[in-house]
Amino acid sequence: MKSITKFFRDVIREMKRVSWPKRKELTRYTVVTLTTVIFAAVFFAVVDLGISELIRLVLE
Template sequence: MSKISNFFRNVASEMRKVSWPKRKELTKYTVTVLSTVVFVAVFFFVVDMGIDAIINWIL
């Protein structure tokens, strides 16, 4: 049981050392991630539609 409590004590100690982002940084990072995800999704959608068109043209 002391190993478990020691583990959580160490976790709490490490969490205090973490450098958390400020609200402005967090917003900037969130917008960057979401825009990248949307761009990649649209890119793969277009590529998929292109491959589908090529396959339908061949068949």
């Protein structure tokens, strides 16, 4: 039981040392991440559609 308590005390101590991003940085990082994910999703959807159409043309 002591080791679990010590573990959580150490976690709390380390979390106080963490350098958390400011609100402006966090907003910027979130926008960059969402933009990247949306771009990747659209890109792969277009590639998938193109490959699907190509296969349909070959199989007809």
